[in-house]
Amino acid sequence: MPDAVQGDKPIFRSDMTVELMQSMGSDETVVAAARVSTAADLSKDALKQDPEASKGLINFLMKNRHGTPFEHNSMTFFVHAPIFVFREFMRHRVGFSYNEESGRYRQLRPIFYTPSKKRNLVQIGKPGVYDFIPGDAKQFALMQTEMKKSNQQAYESYLAILNAGVAREVARMVLPVGIYSSMYVTCNARSLMSLLSLRTKHEDSHFPSYPQREIEMVAEQMEAIFAKKMPITYASFEKNGRVSP
Amino acid sequence: MPDAVQGDKPIFRSDMTVELMQSMGSDETVVAAARVSTAADLSKDALKQDPEASKGLINFLMKNRHGTPFEHNSMTFFVHAPIFVFREFMRHRVGFSYNEESGRYRQLRPIFYTPSKKRNLVQIGKPGVYDFIPGDAKQFALMQTEMKKSNQQAYESYLAILNAGVAREVARMVLPVGIYSSMYVTCNARSLMSLLSLRTKHEDSHFPSYPQREIEMVAEQMEAIFAKKMPITYASFEKNGRVSP
Amino acid sequence: MPDAVQGDKPIFRSDMTVELMQSMGSDETVVAAARVSTAADLSKDALKQDPEASKGLINFLMKNRHGTPFEHNSMTFFVHAPIFVFREFMRHRVGFSYNEESGRYRQLRPIFYTPSKKRNLVQIGKPGVYDFIPGDAKQFALMQTEMKKSNQQAYESYLAILNAGVAREVARMVLPVGIYSSMYVTCNARSLMSLLSLRTKHEDSHFPSYPQREIEMVAEQMEAIFAKKMPITYASFEKNGRVSP
């Protein structure tokens, strides 16, 4: 995503980017940590488990909410998303570490989010349990037009204030929450499952969730990476109603 | 602050509001919690200490970084400030609880922050240790004009998108980070001192801090309330270089 | 409990003590914090809600796992319990503050826990889902005899080492995990519900729990106090399967 940025002409995008930067641990680490409670073979070999044999134990831990064995692992993601998504993301305090691009230290680039045609625009239902249905072509066009006009004006004002010699941290006040930012986020399987449980909507979830679609787009990409890194843990999360242990 | 809101005409303000909603505990609670470690009189009477006699112990705890006795108290604040301030505020994860006004659940009001004439506008110095000096009249005027133009355009687009029947959570994407929001925030003396240490700038601080002025304006009001509620703890915080224990 | 301590003769007890030292907030605070998201009346009056009208909202929050509104309150408990209970208790890291009696700073008193006749002594079932059934008179007698003999020896050795002029922090190494300690613990409704969910066993719980009986004895007393302070929140916790939001 960053390579597309050139000049001061606003760019409008509808996607989120999630990249795994580094990771530590696996399903086997979950098993090894759990076995500290019970087993005598407390050596490094405990990390080399037969993946098949781990399934039962991991499922037991998930079902009975033994959460701590899922914390001895770590994933660092690099995420590009609009500020309004990061605002929701950073409400997750426990087991999450953040470093975000700063409008105090650098001039922000004119990349703005605008919903794609696939995004349901019209809200129905009661507060807290909103559902969303597609908007019509007129609604989509008006939204697009207004977003572009407004964001362009905001970025013009941003540049004008900067060009007058005013500090970046002041000029940025005009920028919309739809502007893209980027961040490093580090979490573990337990904290990630907590986020996925609240920020994705699934028919087979034990508890209902009503996330805004845009943070769900980020969460879905994290989920796909997590499912690949820790397939047994992930399958157990799905099987047990997508509730964080 | 909220009573001033009428109609859809943008309002521009330069102040922050902090109100103490409720609180629990005092300097005496710090002393009582610390005495659990050492004393035999582990009864409710331990909460009734002579304030004077408490000074030495509190100072000892602060100086030697015995942090936990400062956690058995609680303060809930109601804060009005722009989103860019809340973005910095919510980076404080430990010992802080938040509930913020939601652009998904309600139509946001057109109240925008614009720096007052007292706010230093020009940044000097190196990254990370920026200092700020006053801007000239021309800079101030241009900033004001651009902010108003940009924010007005943003709010007009916001209303246009809403009036077209598009969901609030989509329409809000055009709103600037300078728009006011409000939140409940609950913390304890220890987490509050950590915030004050990083988000205020003092000559007698042990460690340097370079907070953005706007979050400092909020922090200063919280500090004044804290100083009144827990005067011995506060005096000790000041005396020991404004470092959170 | 502390008043019973005299001399160096070991005392054996089977009870736990929990006392509420101070508290802040109520069901109304939950409602007020939740309404920040949606309502315009963001003033102190928001704290004065009709308890009846609050039920629906609190139940909605609990059911949909909107956890943060349950954090703007605080309770400080003073707990007497054996060290092995505190060892389990202090594994609760989030939303809990602790100050415990210290064997480094003071000579510990010879009060030891021994199970009462009501305590089921015999474990059946598989690891992790153990159940317990009563022991017979012989088992109970042997356990009592061995505990007293062992604890008495431990305390005699403790005193002997102390009397030789060796530091308290060294002498205490011989003391058993069944010795009583005391602590201040501060938490909020959300963190407390998380503890209750894991440390009590209820037929109507959504998830199974297999707590050791002794920490459950402490948890039950905290639960009774919580139920009295925040009856609507508590009823909703019970109604929704005793899952922390």
Next chain:
Amino acid sequence: MPDAVQGDKPIFRSDMTVELMQSMGSDETVVAAARVSTAADLSKDALKQDPEASKGLINFLMKNRHGTPFEHNSMTFFVHAPIFVFREFMRHRVGFSYNEESGRYRQLRPIFYTPSKKRNLVQIGKPGVYDFIPGDAKQFALMQTEMKKSNQQAYESYLAILNAGVAREVARMVLPVGIYSSMYVTCNARSLMSLLSLRTKHEDSHFPSYPQREIEMVAEQMEAIFAKKMPITYASFEKNGRVSP
């Protein structure tokens, strides 16, 4: 350490064991996370920095208490130490994950801690700022004798209660806090520095610390591993008064 365990004959040891099981991240990750704030090259290449060039930035972050860049890394340690050490260790709540051997799930082995001749046994000074000086031969001998007698009695009673068919979670109540346990602990550089700052005693520390020697023995081993994994971060920690950012 575990290989030494055979039969039910008590073993007395004076050492702690710390083993690094897995780790993620390095000094370069600190730099990369910090550069998200400021740089445009937000790609995976940001992880490949020249170590020399990183020194200045890491030192700046440490000195100015920009703590979050130090969180995007992870270390899992396997620790053998007595329960009284783990009791202090687990008071570190933030940025620490634990799984400890459980006396509910397995029969604990009779390995007990007893101070070596190098351990200063006599406490001098005021509460909170205790210092320790060597004991004499008589004190050492008496302590050894009493510890062995007491621990042996405790383990005999433990076995007797178990042999009577009483549950492990009950029988363990007689075991002393000096018995060895083992745990997995996962933390990051920031949380580790916070522990090192409080649990080691150094002449060049900015703040005084008065840790019990036994937890310091564990901390020192963690410090040595940390110094090797993140040498620039570690050097900066030392240079800046051993204060966690």
